[in-house]
Amino acid sequence: MHDFFLTDEDRAFRAELRDFMARELAPRVDAIERNQDFSTQTAVARALGEAGYLKLMFTDLYSGPLSAPGLTHAVIVSEEAAYLNYAFETTIATALSCAYPIHRHARPALRERYLTPILEGRAVGSICMTEPGVGSDSAGMTTRIRFDDSTREWVIDGFKRYISNAGEADVYIVWGITDPDLPPQKGMSAVLVPAGTPGLSVPRLYDFMGRRGSVVGEVTLDQVRVPEENLLGEVNQGFAIMLGAFNFERVILGGSGLGVARAAFDLAKDHAQSRVSFGQKLGQKQLIWDMVAQMSWRIDAAELLTHRAAKMYDAGLGGKDLMREASQAKLVASETAVFCSDRAVQILGGDGVTRQYGRVEQLYRDARALPIVGGTSEMCKYLIAAREMPAIRPNL
CATH class of the missing domain: 1.20.140.10 (Butyryl-CoA Dehydrogenase, subunit A, domain 3)
Incomplete structure (x- = not known):
């Protein structure tokens, strides 16, 4: 590795992180791969959170020694984790991919409720985009999100698949169509759905050829109701x-x-x-x-x-x-x-x-x-x- 774009501080961070992974992750990779033990992953994720490594992307929340933390350092975390076990890296990368839009687009109260536990390693996040007819092309999205004026709630109906951390996540970001009369790219919204919300279920988990130990499955949303403030950003900005x-x-x-x-x-x-x-x-x-x-x-x-x-x-x-x-x-x-x-x-x-x-x-x-x-x-x-x-x- 020549790491041409990295500074001396970045390289020192990598060395520190590599030592951390050798202590916390390396002894547990067999349990993740052979036993598919998700609790082992959450234990390492908690250690990462307690060490501050999950806050690198969020400079307003980071309090560690790096002078300019950012995506560069989150990539180094991803690389060093995947070097030892890609299943574990998938779990934390999914959690960070959930944390990212919460940090940028959630109301302050929601940020405190859902973002802080993820970044401290106490909670797991998930993102719900993919559907049977929707992969890279979001135009075919069939999940619908409507607003109930009488209760001031968002009501979600849909089916998502290939969802990482399905059934294990504490919070899900769900994308759906809020205005079917507009092109999908202009009529789509994203909402936060806490685990345990009535109507949210995980009917099936997948058995993959690789990434043994990661949890990926299907998520059904049947008349799922969440408060008005659970919308990320503005309506139709999904x-x-x-x-x-x-x-x-x-x-x-x-x-x-x-x-x-x-x-x-x-x-x-x-x-x-x-x-x-x-x-x-x-x-x-x-x-x-x-x-x-x-x-x-x-x-x-x-x-x-x-x-x-x-x-x-x-x-x-x-x-x-x-x-x-x-x-x-x-x-x-x-x-x-x-x-x-x-x-x-x-x-x-x-x-x-x-x-x-x-x-x-x-x-x-x-x-x-x-x-x-x-x-x-x-x-x-x-x-x-x-x-x-x-x-x-x-x-x-």
Whole structure:
């Protein structure tokens, strides 16, 4: 790692965080992966919160030693967590993706009630966007949110799926259509729904090939009622809130991809330098050092793009001004994670597909989700192209 965009303070923070993860997360990764023990994750999340690491994005709430905390440091948290266990990183990244719009758009009383516990590691958040007909394209959203004038409540009806932390979250941000007569991007709103609200249920959890230990499932909203003040921002501003959340999430996912890629790369390098085959170290063979070289430059490219996007955000850029760079970071880092985990399996051979010989097979399974979650690689390419060709609209 060359971390060209990082300062000496950023590097010192990484070293401190790496020591923290070695103490708090590393001893628990087997319980997360093998036993799928979510309580283990919440214990580590609480430790992160108590240490102040979940407040890095929120400078008005942060009281630690960093002179200018921000997304750069949240990305480092994501990377170091994913290096050890991507399932745990998914849990905290989802919580932060929930905290982000609460911090920016919730009423002060709601911020105190729901944001503080998440950032202190005492609560878990979740975001509810995806539906059976809605992934990267929000235009097909069928969840409806209407206002009941008689009770001054928002009433939500809908069905969401692929929801991280479903059933474990203490609060959900739910997106839905508030004005069906407008285009979806202009008639969408977001509301806060506390866990335990009547009508909110989790009918099913998914069993994924990777990220074992993370909790992902379906959320049904049947005549769910929340107070008027639970609206985020203003009515029909949900799409703008979603875009801001996507930029944040995609840069964080750049850190996730870097962590998975680095873990696979380190295991592949160690094997290539120690395994003897046909009288030579494996890494001396051209086909192997070609793989190692390709992993190396891809990781550096992903790192540069991810840290650039994070630094741009910390400099005050956002919205459409960050959409291209956030998409590039997510695209390259997630594809790099898939490439490196695949090549690591190949370099390790039989050991790479066997659970008894380390975690390369786990990284291979974990990495495959990255080009899909938080906006597919195809959607990221569309967003990049759309910014590069402003005179036309590329055809989805």
